[in-house]
Each structure stands twice: as C-alpha cells, then as structure tokens.
Amino acid sequence: MKRGALLHLVPLSLLLAGCTGTQSVLDPAGKDASVLADLFWVLLMGAVVLWLAINGLFFYVTRIEPRSLSRRLAETLVIGGGIVFPFFLLSGLLIYALSIMPDQKLEGTGALVRVTGEQWWWRVEYITEPIVAANEIRLPVDHRTEIKLGADKFIHSFWIPALAGKMDMFPGRETRLAVEPSKVGVYRGQCAEFCGEAHALMSFQAVVLEQDDFAVWLEKERQDAIEPATDLARQGEEIFFEEGCGACHAVRGTEARGQTGPDLTHVGGRLSLGAGILPTDRDAFVDWIRHTKSIKPGVKMPPYVHLSEDKLLALGAYLEGLK
Numbered sequence: 001m002k003r004g005a006l007l008h009l010v011p012l013s014l015l016l017a018g019c020t021g022t023q024s025v026l027d028p029a030g031k032d033a034s035v036l037a038d039l040f041w042v043l044l045m046g047a048v049v050l051w052l053a054i055n056g057l058f059f060y061v062t063r064i065e066p067r068s069l070s071r072r073l074a075e076t077l078v079i080g081g082g083i084v085f086p087f088f089l090l091s092g093l094l095i096y097a098l099s100i101m102p103d104q105k106l107e108g109t110g111a112l113v114r115v116t117g118e119q120w121w122w123r124v125e126y127i128t129e130p131i132v133a134a135n136e137i138r139l140p141v142d143h144r145t146e147i148k149l150g151a152d153k154f155i156h157s158f159w160i161p162a163l164a165g166k167m168d169m170f171p172g173r174e175t176r177l178a179v180e181p182s183k184v185g186v187y188r189g190q191c192a193e194f195c196g197e198a199h200a201l202m203s204f205q206a207v208v209l210e211q212d213d214f215a216v217w218l219e220k221e222r223q224d225a226i227e228p229a230t231d232l233a234r235q236g237e238e239i240f241f242e243e244g245c246g247a248c249h250a251v252r253g254t255e256a257r258g259q260t261g262p263d264l265t266h267v268g269g270r271l272s273l274g275a276g277i278l279p280t281d282r283d284a285f286v287d288w289i290r291h292t293k294s295i296k297p298g299v300k301m302p303p304y305v306h307l308s309e310d311k312l313l314a315l316g317a318y319l320e321g322l323k
C-alpha cells in the first residue's frame with residue numbers, strides 16, 4: 001500500500017478506536033445499550049442512503065444535456081427524488097425508531113439500587129440491604145433491574161453509555177432507569193448534565209459481575225468495617241476520630257455515622273476515590289485528604305493541611321485497609 005494511502009488510514013483508525021472501550025455507546029454491554037447502538041447504525045445507514053441518492057440525482061441532472069430532459073422526466077425527478085423517496089425512507093426510519101421504544105420499558109422489574117447525585121459524587125444505596133457505597137455500582141450479569149435516581153441539590157444526569165441510555169436526576173423527584181448488563185466487566189459512567197464546577201470530575205464505575213460473584217460481594221459488603229490490621233492503621237483510626245471525620249462519614253460498626261460525605265465502610269475495596277478520579281491506595285488517600293480543593297474544586301470536604309505527614313500516612317493506611 002502506498003504511503004499516502006496509509007496516512008489516510010491514521011485518522012480513520014483513531015476515529016474507530018473511539019468507538020470501543022469502557023465508555024462507548026457503540027460497544028454495548030447491556031440489552032438497552034444494544035438497542036440504542038442498533039438504532040444509531042440504522043439511522044446512520046438511512047442518512048447515508050438518502051445523502052447518496054439525492055446527491056447522485058443532483059449530480060446526474062447537472063451533467064446531462066438540458067434539452068434532452070423532457071418536462072415529464074424533470075417533474076418525475078423532482079417529485080420522486082425530492083418528495084416521495086425521502087418521505088418513504090424517513091417514515092420507515094421513524095416507524096423503526098418508535099417500534100423499539102417499548103423495549104426500553106421497565107417491565108415492573110424490582111429496583112436494586114438507588115443512586116443520588118451529590119456535590120460531586122454518587123451515593124449508591126442497595127435498597128433491600130444495609131449497604132451504602134459511593135461512586136461504584138455493582139450489578140449481576142443477565143439480570144434486568146431498575147436503578148432509582150435522585151439528586152441532593154443540583155440536577156445531574158446518570159449515564160453508563162455501555163449499559164443504557166441516560167436519565168436526568170432531580171432534587172425532590174425520583175426518576176428510574178432499567179439496565180440489563182449482558183457482559184461481565186467494568187464500565188465507566190459519567191455525569192452528563194452540567195451541574196457545577198466539578199461536573200467533569202463526576203464519574204463512576206459500573207462493575208458487572210457473574211451472579212455468584214455478585215452474591216459473594218454482597219455478603220462481604222453487608223459486613224461491618226474490618227478492624228485495622230496494622231499499628232499504623234490503628235493509629236490512623238485514632239486520628240480519624242480525633243479529627244472528627246465521623247461527623248461527615250459513616251464507617252459501619254464504629255461511632256462514625258456522618259451522612260454528608262461518602263460512607264467509608266469498605267472504601268479501600270472500591271475501584272476509585274473522589275468519584276472516579278483517584279485510585280484507592282494509601283498515597284491517593286493522603287493526596288486527597290491534603291489537597292481536596294485543588295483535586296476537586298467545589299468539593300465540600302476541606303483540605304486537612306494542618307495534619308503532619310506521619311498522621312496523613314496513618315490515616316491513609318487506615319482507609320486503604322477498609323476493604
């Protein structure tokens with residue numbers, strides 16, 4: 001292949017690379033997202049056919065000898081190409097699009113989780129369980145369920161592109177979204193409605209597990225927080241209570257019962273910290289506690305700049321250990 005031709009393939013491959021991955025509507029891992037991806041391809045094909053046909057006709061009539069075009073043929077081209085063909089094609093596409101709407105219905109499925117959009121993170125409550133998590137939603141594969149959605153103060157939009165369409169979240173009003181994951185994996189979700197200064201930093205992970213693995217995870221998550229395993233972590237636990245962290249955060253099984261911030265009972269076992277922006281290792285906890293405001297502008301938690309390096313490391317070790 002010529003070098004010039006190869007160069008043309010570079011932007012194309014970059015473009016196609018954007019169609020796969022953990023946050024792509026075109027790489028569906030759920031029934032509802034598959035229906036939407038099919039809709040996209042059908043509408044795209046319809047648009048391409050229409051574009052080619054109309055431009056082909058246009059090209060044809062500008063090339064032929066004007067005198068060879070009878071009035072009758074001209075009228076046929078205008079009416080057929082300009083009215084009849086687009087009418088039937090667009091009507092067909094509309095009927096197809098309307099026909100898939102019932103598939104997006106909830107069908108009376110029970111709700112597994114309630115997700116609340118906070119400033120700027122996601123509170124995740126498992127409805128029939130004592131479990132409250134944050135920024136991570138675990139779901140069993142091949143199980144149709146409903147996610148109840150709400151918001152604390154601002155309007156957000158809940159979107160896991162690989163699993164389903166998006167749904168707005170309002171303060172004081174409940175909306176619902178059906179999901180039916182079909183592939184085990186970790187998918188990225190993102191707030192899709194501008195909600196304030198940290199909107200772009202408001203993401204989360206949807207973790208789809210085999211049904212057995214989900215049951216095991218649920219059982220583990222039901223347990224109270226585990227005791228600190230090392231001296232450093234025990235020291236961190238003391239600092240946690242001295243600094244009053246429990247006023248905003250809950251750690252089930254301890255005195256910490258705060259509701260303002262994320263529940264930390266199993267925070268060390270989550271995939272991310274700060275709503276999808278940091279890992280959950282000790283250094284990330286230290287970094288977060290010291291620089292909350294610069295890592296996530298607008299976050300309610302103040303930075304704990306007065307804490308010494310040793311105290312921060314101990315706190316980090318305690319939180320990392322809350323698996």
Ligand code: CUA
Pocket residue numbers: 117120155156157191192193194195196198199200202
């Ligand atoms: Cu929450 Cu944008």
